[in-house]
Amino acid sequence: MIINTELEYKGDLFPSTITSYTKEVDSIDFFTDNNVIMRVTVLRDSMIRFRFTAKGYFSNDFSYAIDKSQSHGYNVLELNEFEDHYKIQTSKVYVIVQKQSARVGIYELDGTPIVEDELGFHWEESYEFGGNIVKMSKMSPEGESFYGLGDKATHLNLKGKRLENWATDQYAFHKDQEPLYKVVPFYIGLRNTKAYGIFFDNTFRSFFDFSHERKGVTSFWADGGEMNYYFIYGPKMSDVVTTYTHLTGKPELPPLWTLGYHQCKWSYYPEAKVKEITSKFRELQIPCDAIYLDIDYMEGFRCFTWSKEYFPEPKRMVQELAKDGFKTVVIIDPGIKIDNDYWVYKEALEKDYFCKRADGPYMKGKVWPGECNFPDYTNPEVREWWAGLFKELIAEIGVKGVWNDMNEPAVMEVPTKTFPLDVRHNYDGNNCSHRKAHNIYGTQMARATYEGVKRFAFPKRPFIITRSAYSGAQRYTSSWTGDNVATWEHLWIANVQMQRMSISGMGFTGSDIGGFAEQPSAELFARWIQLGVFHPFCRTHSSGHHGDQEPWSFGEEVIEITRKFVELRYQLLPYLYTMFWHYINDGIPMLKPLVYFDQEDPQTHYRTDEFLFGNQIFVCPILEPNAQGRRLYLPQGNWYNYWTQELVRGKRELWVSTDFDQIPIFIKEGAIIPKYPVQQYVGQIESPELRLEVYFKLGKEKSYVYEDAQDGYDYTKGRYSYKTFSLNGKENELFITQHQEGSFETPYQTITIQVIGLPFEVKGIEIDNEKILFDKEAINVAEGIVIDKDFTELHIIGV
Incomplete structure (x- = not known):
């Protein structure tokens, strides 16, 4: 469709003819007749930024989302002018800019289109707000798929959807409800099995339309601000996700205990109730690392205070809980109660730190404490003050983590909720x-x-969790998906949200296990635990208004299932910690939807249920009641059924039978899965020995194990241990070699190696070219052999 750009289109305005350009080092500015400037900046050969202004100059270039510590660089940047277009080329792609309309097409070097403008950049004057609504539309061929956008409660593949980004407190949200708590304006397009990404870095209310309104067109727009987006070329989805994650930043490594199981409720009080809950975990031997205090621990919901009635001696209580292995996490909301006797309110008032209305008075809104004012956290001075407020909680009382809620920001009793x-x-x-x-x-x-928490927890690492987030928030905080509901539909939603958050750069995320609103059945709770232990953040949380939601609230069978799966999570801690290491160093998502794992296989493009936990564990939750098993799609490769150890061929759909105390879990052949012994909490066993579960494969496979002191910052000085295990399986031989980086000395002396699926009978064993006295009766590789942790090569010889 050719549109005369001089004319308006539905009242929209368009750039006119490009008349000139200027080139700086990595940027080219194109100028049009009607005052539009388009700035094209090459950050990497595979990442190009596009900025547009319709007013003849650019405003200050500022973004909270971009990680300033990231270095960028490219190999090639060539600009050539032709009669009707300009061509910008890097070593990966080239960009065509049409002179007549400033429309853009991006192509692979062989000329294959990756993404092309339809109307391209256009805008609408918004006289109500004295700014522009900025718009972009691109052509979308049939068969193109879309993924990403953070916590959307809808099908993993966004094709045909229209979505809105405006952080909103959506209590008890439902499937397909828009908008939700988080704003991640980043999507991945998959076209002819090749992937690209678009990050629209604009914090105004924005919308994305994936061929919903108009077939064959994908568009995005915002109620103000700048048309400012980053194009990222794959062609592998993994490259797109990794580049985006580097662009918006990664967290530091969390302390290992944060990867344990957490228990939360609105609310555990008084102290006696908290102790009753924690003692019950230890009595039933269900591992647990963290207990949460919701708003009732405070004096009248005033942040940074403690209820004298419920928690008369918080420091003593927190210390006693710590002796029992429990870390205390407390909630802190943004609403500061208007109360002249309340020190936090008085300080903020004196320093003029609260948000104001346009005509001067402080913004006033109702939240839990009643009428509140709200600090302006976009002011660096206010952030510095706020950080200082954590001194008593963290440094003196000994709280280990802080949970930020209601920060969309949520306001009660107003229709907009904000x-x-x-x-x-x-x-x-x-x-x-x-x-x-x-x-x-x-x-x-x-x-x-x-x-603040980082400052006062030092030399330990901080732990923060937030409900609302914009791209880049992952640099500071973990998150959860907000106030979900105890329904089977929400179990499905949680599974999709976690996969989506993971490929949207925010890996450290979980859902409220069991559902926050309403009360789950015993079966739903058990199925949710079975899924939740495979999410990076693992916390049960409920509103508690319909009954209790501790694992023992549902009878003996559920206690057993909870224990079994939480124990499995604790055994897998070194595997999970290694996933985190790859996420923070290499920008690799911890959970991988099947389409990420194998984008070449069109069968994966619409799968929602199955995912990979790390690189080698395939998980498929049971999402409906009374299931005796389920159909699933096993991706390419060969996989061992975790429960039966049977080897199954992938790239096909199959029915898997499971009992109530199981969900389908498969291990990639050739994988070496590291495990620790079961602990009731991280640090209970001083030097947990490593056990390696080796899944035999004819051929080669690499596996990795990252370990450090489990907390603190020594790892940043090279004091970590990163082991690469290379497996090479032959018809009657198996070689396992170990290579270690880093200077951390692991506290254990030996490791146990267990081989699963060995196709031959063992005749002999060599360690570092030395034959070991081999006694068939005494040594059983299927049950595990103990060897020195510093071995270089293990050679198992068959008959």
Whole structure:
């Protein structure tokens, strides 16, 4: 469809003819007749940024999302001018810019289109707000698929959907409800099995339409701000996700205990109730590392206070819980109660740190404490002050983690559920209204909280969890998916949300296991635990208004199942910790949807249920009641059924029978899965010995194990141990070699190696070319052989 760009289209305005350009080092500015400037910046050969302004100049270039510590660089940048277009080329792609319309097409070097503008950049004057609604539309051929966008409660493949980004407190949200708590304006397109990404870094209310309104067109737009997006070329989905994750940043390594099981409820109080819960975990021997205190621990819901009635001696209680292996995590909300006798309120008032309305007075809203004012976390001075408030909680009382809630920001008793749009924000010196700051308010609160907890927890690592987040929040905080419901539909939603968050750069995420609102059946709770232990953040949380939601609330059978699966999670801690290491170093998502694992196989493009936990464990939850098993799609490769150890061929659909105390789990052949012994909490066993479960494969496979002191910052000085295990299986031989990097000395002396699926009878064993006295009766490789942890090569010889 050719449109005369001089004319308006449905009232929209378009760039006219490009008349000139200027080139800086890595940027080219194109100027049009009608004052539009398009700036094309090559950050990497595979990542190009596009910025547009319709006013003849660019505003200050500022973003909370971009990780400033990331280095960028490219190999090739050539610009050539032709009669009707410009051509910009890197070593991976080339860009065609049409002179007549400033429309853009991006192509592989052989000329294959990756993504091409339909109307391209256009805008609508918004006189109500005195700014522009900025729009972009691109052509989308049939068969193209879309993924990403953070916590959307809809099908993993976004084709045909229209989605909205406006952080919203959606209590008891349902499938397909829009918008939700988080804003991640990043999607991955998959076209002819080749992937690319678009990150639309604009914090205003924004929308994405994936061929919903118009067939064959994908568009995105925002209620203000700049048309500013990053194009990322794959062609592998993994490259797109990794590049985006590097662009918006990765967290530091969390302390190992945060990967344990956490128990939470609204609310555990008084102290006697907290102790009753923690003692019960130890009595039933269900491992647990963290206990959470919701808003009732405070004095009248005032942040940074303790209820004298419920928690008269918080420091003593926190110490006693710590002796029993429990770390205490407390909630902190943004609403500060208006109360002249309350020190936090008085300090903020004196320093003028609260958000104001456009005509001057402080923004006032109702939340749990009643009428509140709200700190402006977009002001660096306010963040610094807020960070300082954590001194008593963390340094003196000994709290180990902080949970930020209600930071969309949520306000009660108003239809919008949030601040009026005229509220003013500092925005790090780029003063603006709430229209622009709303979506990043929660992230800046989490950032300020992180800076405070980090300061006072040092030399230990901090732990923060947030409900609202914008792209880049993962640098400071973990998150959960908000107030879900105890229904089977929500079990499905949680599974999809976790996969989506993982490929949207926010790996450290979980859902409220069992559902927050309403009460799960025993069966639903058990199935949710079975899924939740395979999510990076693993926490049971409920509103508790319909009954209790501890594992023992559902009878003996569920206690057994919970124990079995939580124990499995604790055994897999070294595997999970290694996944985290790959995430923070290499930007590799911890959970991988099947389409990420094998984008070449069109069967994976619409799968929602199955995912990979790390690189080598395939998980498929049971998502409906009374199931005796389920159909699933096993991706390419050969896989061992974890429960039966049977080897199964992949790239096909199959029925897997399971009992109530199982879900389908498969291990990739050739994998070496590291395990620790079961502990009731991280650190209970001083030097947990490593056990390696080796799944035989004819051929080669690499596996990795990352270990360090489990907390603290020594790992940043090289004091870690990163082991690469290479497996090479032959018809009657198996070689396992070990290579270690890092200077951390693991506390155990030996490791146990167990081989599963060995196709031959063992005749002899050599360790580092030395024959070991081999006694068939005494040594059984299927049950495990104990060898020195520093071996270089293990050679198992068959008959």
